[in-house]
Amino acid sequence: MRLVSFERQGKPVLGIREGEQVRVIGGETLEALLARGVDLLQHAQANASDELLSAADLKLLPPxxxxxxxxxxxxxxxxxxxxxxxxxxxxxxxxxxxxxxxxxxxxxxxxxxxxxxxxxxxxxxxxxxxxxxxxxxxxxxxxxxxxxxxxxxxxxxxxxxxxxxxxxxxxxxxxxxxxxxxxxxxxxxxxxxxxxxxxxxxxxxxxxxxxxxxxxxxxxxxxxxxxxxxxxxxxxxxxxxxxxxxxxxxxxxxxxxxxxxxxxxxxxxxxxxxxxxxxxxxx
Incomplete structure (x- = not known):
């Protein structure tokens, strides 16, 4: 799984890279998820939205x-x-x-x-x-x-x-x-x-x-x-x-x-x- 952090409306958003697109999975940062001990794969599966964005259009953040x-x-x-x-x-x-x-x-x-x-x-x-x-x-x-x-x-x-x-x-x-x-x-x-x-x-x-x-x-x-x-x-x-x-x-x-x-x-x-x-x- 490839996780991507990006900025949207001034806030960090997390997504999964799917080829040339990114599927949004929520606004909790990767460091917050890790600090909570969340299983990243399970979290992604449970929170994957139907929203797909073009990876080329995103303002990426460091992971x-x-x-x-x-x-x-x-x-x-x-x-x-x-x-x-x-x-x-x-x-x-x-x-x-x-x-x-x-x-x-x-x-x-x-x-x-x-x-x-x-x-x-x-x-x-x-x-x-x-x-x-x-x-x-x-x-x-x-x-x-x-x-x-x-x-x-x-x-x-x-x-x-x-x-x-x-x-x-x-x-x-x-x-x-x-x-x-x-x-x-x-x-x-x-x-x-x-x-x-x-x-x-x-x-x-x-x-x-x-x-x-x-x-x-x-x-x-x-x-x-x-x-x-x-x-x-x-x-x-x-x-x-x-x-x-x-x-x-x-x-x-x-x-x-x-x-x-x-x-x-x-x-x-x-x-x-x-x-x-x-x-x-x-x-």
């Missing part, structure tokens, strides 16, 4: 607009670790995103108006959305906590990322975390999204390409390890890491400018597309 936590994983592909000049850590490199950085499919990804930045870098990734939380989750039970998966572009302002040893600021500029377009429920995908192709294209050219099998820490491991320290909650999003090919590591650097089009495609999940736009500053 979750205010998830409880957005936990990002750095250096989770060995080739990306190597191009970034780090030693491969034996523990996941974790940092957080804030919900105010999120944008939807086909919304502009914002290149910030800061004087000491050359541009915005791309990082195609898979987002893991939890259907239930917990603490000290066993690895062999971890995938049962997953509601579904989506696509993420962890847009990074590199100069700010590396101003300090903590990466947080460079990963949290408003309008840089693209998320969507759909949440694909876990039952429609290989367990732990094993063996799927992840690709990023900039202006139509492939700049990142890797299999999810190349992840240093797979989805089950990430959930289990993170839950050793942090109580995970239904609706939490784990952004699981990017492969090599980032623009910052290239010579010359390949950073995104206004008018560029960045697309991230994950096999069986979908394509997330955003046009880059310069931030408009009043005055």
């Amino acid at each position: 979750l607009q205010r998830p409880p936590k957005i936990i990002c994983v750095g250096l989770n592909f060995a080739d990306h670790t190597s191009e970034s000049k780090y030693e491969q850590p034996d523990y996941p490199t974790l940092f957080f995103r804030v919900h105010t950085s999120l944008i939807a499919h086909e919304q502009p990804m914002i290149r910030p108006a800061v004087a000491d930045s050359e541009g915005l870098d791309f990082e195609g990734e898979i987002a893991v959305v939890l259907g239930k939380g917990g603490r000290h989750i066993a690895k062999n039970d971890a995938l049962s906590h997953v509601a579904g998966y989506s696509v993420f572009n962890d847009g990074s302002v590199r100069e700010y990322q590396f101003k300090t040893p903590q990466w947080t600021v460079g990963k949290n500029f408003d309008g840089t975390g693209a998320f969507g377009p759909d949440l694909v429920t876990a039952d429609e995908l290989p367990p732990g999204v094993k063996g799927l192709l992840l690709e990023t294209r900039l202006n139509g050219k492939v700049v990142q390409s890797a299999s999810t099998d190349e992840m240093v820490f797979d989805v089950a491991s990430l959930i289990s390890i993170i839950s050793e320290a942090i109580t995970l909650e239904a609706g939490d999003v784990i952004v699981s890491g990017t492969p090599s090919g980032i623009g910052w590591a290239r010579t010359p650097r390949l950073l995104m400018k206004a008018g560029d089009v960045c697309e991230v495609t994950v096999e069986k999940i979908g394509t997330l597309r955003n046009v880059i736009a310069d931030e408009e500053v009043a005055g």
Whole structure:
């Protein structure tokens, strides 16, 4: 099942994607449903309306607009670790995103108006959305906590990322975390999204390409390890890491400018597309 969040008359609405159309299933957000412990398939079946809308005409929202936590994983592909000049850590490199950085499919990804930045870098990734939380989750039970998966572009302002040893600021500029377009429920995908192709294209050219099998820490491991320290909650999003090919590591650097089009495609999940736009500053 493919769930789509979109805006209608200023309010979020949830629907099921059916080819080129979306069937409306109600106004309760995905994060609210997950927090209530609702079975998404049963909810969709019980609340599916007769109303079908053209998917192309919808103003999409991120699948979750205010998830409880957005936990990002750095250096989770060995080739990306190597191009970034780090030693491969034996523990996941974790940092957080804030919900105010999120944008939807086909919304502009914002290149910030800061004087000491050359541009915005791309990082195609898979987002893991939890259907239930917990603490000290066993690895062999971890995938049962997953509601579904989506696509993420962890847009990074590199100069700010590396101003300090903590990466947080460079990963949290408003309008840089693209998320969507759909949440694909876990039952429609290989367990732990094993063996799927992840690709990023900039202006139509492939700049990142890797299999999810190349992840240093797979989805089950990430959930289990993170839950050793942090109580995970239904609706939490784990952004699981990017492969090599980032623009910052290239010579010359390949950073995104206004008018560029960045697309991230994950096999069986979908394509997330955003046009880059310069931030408009009043005055």
